[in-house]
Amino acid sequence: MSGMTTGAYRELHERSSTDPASFWGEAAEGIDWITKPTTVLDDSKPPFYRWFADGTLNTCYNALDRHVANGRADQAAIHYESPVTGTSRSYTYAELLEHVAKCAGALRNLGVTKGDRVVIYMPMIPEAVIAMLACARLGAIHSVVFGGFAPAELAARIDDAAPKLIIAGSCGIEPNRVVPYKPFLDQAIERSEHKPEKCIMFQREQGPATLIEGRDLDWNDLMSDSTIEPAECVEVAATDPLYILYTSGTTGKPKGIVRDNGGHAVAMHWSLPNLYGVGPGGVWWAASDVGWVVGHSYIVYSPLLVGATSIFFEGKPVGTPDAGAFWRVIEKHKVEAMFTAPTAFRAIKKEDPNAEHLKKYDVSSLKRLFLAGERLDPDTYHWAHGTLGIPVIDNWWQTETGWPIATNPVGVEELEVKPGSPSVPTPGYHVHVLDDLGNQLPANSEGAIAIKLPMPPGTLPTLWQDDDRYVSSYLSAYEGYYLTGDGGFIDEDGYVYVMGRTDDVLNVAGHRLSTGSIEAALSGHPKVAECAVIGVHDDLKGQIPRALVVLKSGVDVSGEGQTEQLRAELVERVRNEVGAVAALKVVDVVVALPKTRSGKILRKTMRQIADGQEAMVPSTIEDASVLDKLRPVLEKH
Numbered sequence: 001m002s003g004m005t006t007g008a009y010r011e012l013h014e015r016s017s018t019d020p021a022s023f024w025g026e027a028a029e030g031i032d033w034i035t036k037p038t039t040v041l042d043d044s045k046p047p048f049y050r051w052f053a054d055g056t057l058n059t060c061y062n063a064l065d066r067h068v069a070n071g072r073a074d075q076a077a078i079h080y081e082s083p084v085t086g087t088s089r090s091y092t093y094a095e096l097l098e099h100v101a102k103c104a105g106a107l108r109n110l111g112v113t114k115g116d117r118v119v120i121y122m123p124m125i126p127e128a129v130i131a132m133l134a135c136a137r138l139g140a141i142h143s144v145v146f147g148g149f150a151p152a153e154l155a156a157r158i159d160d161a162a163p164k165l166i167i168a169g170s171c172g173i174e175p176n177r178v179v180p181y182k183p184f185l186d187q188a189i190e191r192s193e194h195k196p197e198k199c200i201m202f203q204r205e206q207g208p209a210t211l212i213e214g215r216d217l218d219w220n221d222l223m224s225d226s227t228i229e230p231a232e233c234v235e236v237a238a239t240d241p242l243y244i245l246y247t248s249g250t251t252g253k254p255k256g257i258v259r260d261n262g263g264h265a266v267a268m269h270w271s272l273p274n275l276y277g278v279g280p281g282g283v284w285w286a287a288s289d290v291g292w293v294v295g296h297s298y299i300v301y302s303p304l305l306v307g308a309t310s311i312f313f314e315g316k317p318v319g320t321p322d323a324g325a326f327w328r329v330i331e332k333h334k335v336e337a338m339f340t341a342p343t344a345f346r347a348i349k350k351e352d353p354n355a356e357h358l359k360k361y362d363v364s365s366l367k368r369l370f371l372a373g374e375r376l377d378p379d380t381y382h383w384a385h386g387t388l389g390i391p392v393i394d395n396w397w398q399t400e401t402g403w404p405i406a407t408n409p410v411g412v413e414e415l416e417v418k419p420g421s422p423s424v425p426t427p428g429y430h431v432h433v434l435d436d437l438g439n440q441l442p443a444n445s446e447g448a449i450a451i452k453l454p455m456p457p458g459t460l461p462t463l464w465q466d467d468d469r470y471v472s473s474y475l476s477a478y479e480g481y482y483l484t485g486d487g488g489f490i491d492e493d494g495y496v497y498v499m500g501r502t503d504d505v506l507n508v509a510g511h512r513l514s515t516g517s518i519e520a521a522l523s524g525h526p527k528v529a530e531c532a533v534i535g536v537h538d539d540l541k542g543q544i545p546r547a548l549v550v551l552k553s554g555v556d557v558s559g560e561g562q563t564e565q566l567r568a569e570l571v572e573r574v575r576n577e578v579g580a581v582a583a584l585k586v587v588d589v590v591v592a593l594p595k596t597r598s599g600k601i602l603r604k605t606m607r608q609i610a611d612g613q614e615a616m617v618p619s620t621i622e623d624a625s626v627l628d629k630l631r632p633v634l635e636k637h
């Protein structure tokens, strides 16, 4: 196959551009609407675009009920594999529907109705999916918070979403320890201004929580209460929100990405077969977490909307118990295609470089491996490809878009793979590389990657209750374009290369984190005057944070062990405020931070020095000697 993209992909991409109404109108046929939309794209209020605006539906109906009615009742909807607890369990579509309808009935009895928000703070247990779909069934808006986030992050989300209820698990289970969730939940509610009316706690035997009388309810009591009637699906507008998923920006205030019901259902139903090559009845595994967008889109909604079987894995690629964990599950369930982050493969490679574990399993069912969430470096690509001997497909997207912006659309046409590139713009996405002035750059020139509006169905219509921030964060840099926040280039064959964020957002082991949140946790320490966090290269996690702190005047930590003590306190603060996933280990105490004359900290310049790259020092630097003094510190790790 040549690098030039001809044939089915090209034709489809062109059609999505010249006639989006016919393209997405046809894709919408895959959804059971209550009222079929007559308008595909409402573009009457740019820069706000709405898909299927006059349609109505229920997403849970499309994910469960219709499959049960159409012959999939006994097919597995999810296989739960939990090496951390030594448990495996499968739910057929009929069983999952029964649990979801009951849970929705319990939520309805507690007063949850259409449009109410429900925060879900749970580990990778099937009850998380049940809770998400129960909300969808009622037209309530779920907001799942990743279990690895600590009270400050959780409290920020509670305040912004203002949930009526919170549904939580009592603990998460990490390879080395049980992580109690309840203390984090209680602390977060104490800190937040908004207070939920009730909390429903799923008690895990590995770490049950003490319930607060009058506020906390036991999940099992509700689910076994025979007086609670299962709930039917509630009709919602295509444009009503299905969920809010908070993601990290540069500041400490997370962005509430809104996902609507109609556009999302269409995009999710279209993308699994066309982009990932998995159709109804297929066995698919996205090894991520329901707390991230990959979990929402490709553990829960897309496979269920399609009628496929989704693997739900509570474990790690290594250490649960070994680097053969993935192969064991693939063999057991005859997984056809798998999706994970490059970090996971780097972890397997590090522990088992010759893939000895692989020899013990039959993974011949696996046709393709998809990797995303961070840049797929060519070394990891070659190792995964060489080891498995199947196509390894990089795909680039973000929480905001909900599904790939660029990929190799294997269900449409399997294109040549170019290591280092997530291939070509997905049908529906019109990707351009722009210079500072908004001019389109020629092939192979690096600039800001932007997407011409309107973006396709399933992408964010706005931020939760904040149209202004939506416009200022994403749409104001270049008129008529959505700014991805990533830099890169497009080659002469139309292949996109994503080189990294142009802002200060961190990507640690595929987890998106905000410099602002980590800095806020550090600044809260009584000895710290100011600080900066930068993301530096790490061979395993892609990036890890490094912190530079300036102490308040008069604070002296020169005594024996005092600096070490301070570092330990700061690391602990970040674990307890932001979460252990931030993985902050390196903290340096410095005299001053380099800034521009207007006071902006030169994080990018520091990052370039720490990574051994050529550093761009802006002419507006306030005092170049500050940076010179910092160089040896930055270069030393």
Ligand code: COA
Binding pocket: 123, 146, 147, 148, 149, 172, 174, 175, 176, 179, 287, 288, 289, 292, 294, 316, 317, 318, 340, 341, 343, 344, 347, 372, 373, 508, 509, 510, 511, 540, 579, 580, 581, 582, 583
């Ligand atoms: N709840 C509570 N704590 C959590 C957590 C959760 N859901 N997830 C992670 N943590 C904790 C871990 O226990 C660890 O704590 P520690 O510092 O006490 O050991 C810390 O957060 C960092 O976790 P993690 O990022 O998982 O790093 P690790 O060193 O334990 O494992 C990898 C490294 C590569 C195996 C792991 O990062 C991984 O599986 N990555 C895949 C990433 C992924 O799926 N990303 C989703 C986007 S597609």
Ligand code: AMP
Binding pocket: 247, 293, 371, 372, 373, 374, 375, 376, 394, 395, 396, 397, 398, 399, 400, 422, 484, 485, 486, 498, 499, 500, 501, 507, 510, 511, 512
């Ligand atoms: P998230 O919103 O957590 O999915 O993170 C999105 C960010 O991760 C993107 O803006 C990119 O910076 C990065 N990212 C995700 N997938 C890729 C990829 N395939 N290649 C390069 N970067 C990626």
